[in-house]
Amino acid sequence: MGRRLRRETIVGMFDSITLLEKAMVGAGRRHDALSANVANANTPGYRRVDVDFHGALNAALDSSDRDKALANVEFTAEQDGSGAVREDGNGVDIDREMASLTENNLEFQAIAGVLRQQFRTLETVIGNR
Amino acid sequence: MSGLFGPFDISASGMAAERLRMQVIAENLANANSTKGADGLPYRRKTVVLQEAPQFDSVLAGVEATGIAEDARPGRRVKDPTNPDADKDGFVTLPNVDSVTEMVDLITSQRGFEANVQAMNDAKQMFQKALDILR
Numbered sequence: 001m002g003r004r005l006r007r008e009t010i011v012g013m014f015d016s017i018t019l020l021e022k023a024m025v026g027a028g029r030r031h032d033a034l035s036a037n038v039a040n041a042n043t044p045g046y047r048r049v050d051v052d053f054h055g056a057l058n059a060a061l062d063s064s065d066r067d068k069a070l071a072n073v074e075f076t077a078e079q080d081g082s083g084a085v086r087e088d089g090n091g092v093d094i095d096r097e098m099a100s101l102t103e104n105n106l107e108f109q110a111i112a113g114v115l116r117q118q119f120r121t122l123e124t125v126i127g128n129r
Numbered sequence: 130m131s132g133l134f135g136p137f138d139i140s141a142s143g144m145a146a147e148r149l150r151m152q153v154i155a156e157n158l159a160n161a162n163s164t165k166g167a168d169g170l171p172y173r174r175k176t177v178v179l180q181e182a183p184q185f186d187s188v189l190a191g192v193e194a195t196g197i198a199e200d201a202r203p204g205r206r207v208k209d210p211t212n213p214d215a216d217k218d219g220f221v222t223l224p225n226v227d228s229v230t231e232m233v234d235l236i237t238s239q240r241g242f243e244a245n246v247q248a249m250n251d252a253k254q255m256f257q258k259a260l261d262i263l264r
Binding site for chain 2: 024027028031032033034035036038039040041042043044046049076077094097098101102104105108109112113115116119
């Protein structure tokens with residue numbers, strides 16, 4: 001007789017799928033913000049925006065009702081006042097944006113890869129392959 | 130709600146803005162020595178006015194060109210009495226186009242265009258990776 005899978009194990013798996021899904025949404029939002037910065041690299045007076053999706057996810061995980069907080073987590077683009085401003089009032093450093101874009105892209109791909117593996121595991125559990 | 134293809138629109142707006150800038154710079158360079166335009170005055174340097182595209186429901190929309198402005202600075206005056214556009218003292222007013230400034234702006238614009246292309250390629254990769262989950 002095989003060992004029974006503990007109920008929490010399965011619940012935990014669906015938990016992580018939700019978390020990974022939200023992380024993908026967050027990374028997608030961050031990509032929007034970073035590409036808006038690149039598009040506005042020559043717009044006078046433009047201040048860069050960024051989405052702190054790690055912070056938003058951490059806050060949701062730390063809250064008392066974790067599931068609800070995670071389901072309702074929102075990723076907002078906030079203006080970033082830090083960094084040097086050019087003569088025309090523009091605060092975009094194009095090299096920094098390109099580096100962040102690449103970093104965020106790889107992070108998104110990593111999350112998507114893990115999520116894909118989770119579904120693979122589920123398929124194995126179901127006996128679909 | 131930002132559509133599935135939001136990031137493509139943002140990068141496309143950046144590419145369109147940089148392309149317009151390059152077009153205007155090319156016009157400035159082409160007219161760097163045009164001493165008489167349609168209004169009878171020397172050509173005046175043009176610049177593209179860019180602003181952040183207005184957001185709907187706090188969804189980022191990229192950049193938009195609101196117009197093309199004329200540079201009001203006076204042009205350089207040179208003595209050239211044989212020029213048909215010379216005034217009675219023999220001076221010709223050249224356009225206020227500085228070709229070095231234009232070339233630097235052109236390079237900036239070109240690099241900006243490439244940066245937007247890179248951002249769009251990143252978005253494409255991300256979408257493809259997301260679609261891979263289905264496979």
